[in-house]
Amino acid sequence: MPSKKVLSIFLLSFFIHFCITLQAQNKSKEEMDKLYLNKKEFNIVKDINEDFTSITHYVILGINQTKQNIAAGNYNSYFNYQLVDYNSTSYKPGYFIGYRNDGFYKEKIRYSLGLILSKVVSGTAYSNANNLPPFISEFTHFKAEDAFINLSITPLLKQLVFTSENAGFKFLFVGGPTFDIKLSRNSAANIAYNPYHKIFVSGKIGIEFENHSYYSLFLHYKHGLSSITIAPIKTTLYNFEMGILIKPSDLF
Amino acid sequence: MRFRTTLFLSIGLFFITFFPGCKKSDTASTISVSYQMLANKTWYLDYKIASTKTKTYIGQPTYVINFLKNLTTSDSDGMTGTYTVELINNELQIHVQAKTPKENSIEYIYTIESIGVKNLILSHVLNTDSTTLYFSTK
Numbered sequence: 001m002p003s004k005k006v007l008s009i010f011l012l013s014f015f016i017h018f019c020i021t022l023q024a025q026n027k028s029k030e031e032m033d034k035l036y037l038n039k040k041e042f043n044i045v046k047d048i049n050e051d052f053t054s055i056t057h058y059v060i061l062g063i064n065q066t067k068q069n070i071a072a073g074n075y076n077s078y079f080n081y082q083l084v085d086y087n088s089t090s091y092k093p094g095y096f097i098g099y100r101n102d103g104f105y106k107e108k109i110r111y112s113l114g115l116i117l118s119k120v121v122s123g124t125a126y127s128n129a130n131n132l133p134p135f136i137s138e139f140t141h142f143k144a145e146d147a148f149i150n151l152s153i154t155p156l157l158k159q160l161v162f163t164s165e166n167a168g169f170k171f172l173f174v175g176g177p178t179f180d181i182k183l184s185r186n187s188a189a190n191i192a193y194n195p196y197h198k199i200f201v202s203g204k205i206g207i208e209f210e211n212h213s214y215y216s217l218f219l220h221y222k223h224g225l226s227s228i229t230i231a232p233i234k235t236t237l238y239n240f241e242m243g244i245l246i247k248p249s250d251l252f
Numbered sequence: 253m254r255f256r257t258t259l260f261l262s263i264g265l266f267f268i269t270f271f272p273g274c275k276k277s278d279t280a281s282t283i284s285v286s287y288q289m290l291a292n293k294t295w296y297l298d299y300k301i302a303s304t305k306t307k308t309y310i311g312q313p314t315y316v317i318n319f320l321k322n323l324t325t326s327d328s329d330g331m332t333g334t335y336t337v338e339l340i341n342n343e344l345q346i347h348v349q350a351k352t353p354k355e356n357s358i359e360y361i362y363t364i365e366s367i368g369v370k371n372l373i374l375s376h377v378l379n380t381d382s383t384t385l386y387f388s389t390k
Contacts, residue, residue: 078344080368135386136371191281
């Protein structure tokens with residue numbers, strides 16, 4: 001798993017990319033050219049900006065269904081939680097809203113880059129349990145958080161699967177990594193041990209249906225690639241996202 | 253929006269995200285959760301293990317202790333008093349100051365081995381003999 005420092009640099013580069021694309025939309029090419037000529041430090045911006053073309057900005061929103069698998073290992077704490085009260089193998093619903101830009105990289109590769117704020121509510125499935133017969137059976141020392149607020153940065157590659165020239169529909173396959181930053185604080189039970197990572201990495205695949213570039217409907221599946229908790233606890237998130245992409249100009 | 257303004261805002265957001273403000277201390281949160289689990293309940297002694305001898309009280313009259321939210325305690329032996337939960341040298345403890353039915357003051361400390369919503373494991377050492385007590389809320 002990449003170190004936090006490397007991830008931080010990676011995430012910062014995404015923020016800068018957002019800045020660049022926003023800047024590109026607000027200024028004409030002449031203005032941008034003038035800016036670049038006057039300020040040498042923007043040469044790098046010019047180079048990157050020329051690589052990303054046909055950029056379309058979208059509002060992204062939808063619902064998600066999430067479950068987490070927890071292997072608490074030999075984690076120990078003062079507290080015991082009976083699994084009969086906390087174990088849940090079901091997916092639970094949450095929601096998300098954010099911004100996404102879609103375009104072409106070097107005029108060939110379809111890409112999208114999203115910055116999404118999501119409320120995740122999750123079923124908590126424990127894969128192992130502690131026992132203290134005959135007193136307590138099936139308990140854990142770790143109470144998993146079942147609700148998070150995350151900021152996700154999602155760069156995706158898009159592949160056109162099917163297009164209908166007459167009807168103007170497109171079906172696309174998308175895939176890529178997702179970097180989630182946990183914004184919500186731990187519950188009181190987890191403040192002392194703070195067993196959660198601040199950043200976790202997931203892989204995302206999905207299909208998208210684009211209608212005349214007016215709007216897109218999508219279904220994504222997100223699979224945790226790194227544990228969201230520190231060792232010895234291993235927690236993997238599984239997440240389905242359904243939603244819609246709309247141009248802000250169509251909304252406001 | 254100017255590029256630099258956007259960049260500075262983004263970097264600001266980045267630092268806010270990764271360097272959150274002060275948080276409740278570890279000790280305070282551990283004690284707070286312990287109080288939540290312990291208080292306003294009647295705890296029934298189910299098992300007692302002393303020197304590897306296990307005694308069960310299930311289905312029999314047993315020792316009972318109440319811990320209330322106002323930090324008072326009473327037990328089936330007729331003792332009443334106050335209690336506090338403390339974390340000392342990584343040992344979570346219940347410190348009880350009580351009076352017997354004959355108004356004699358008594359002070360004792362239980363070490364919390366494990367605490368839950370329905371289960372409580374306490375231990376105490378008396379004259380080098382360790383006793384572990386298993387309570388439940390029924």
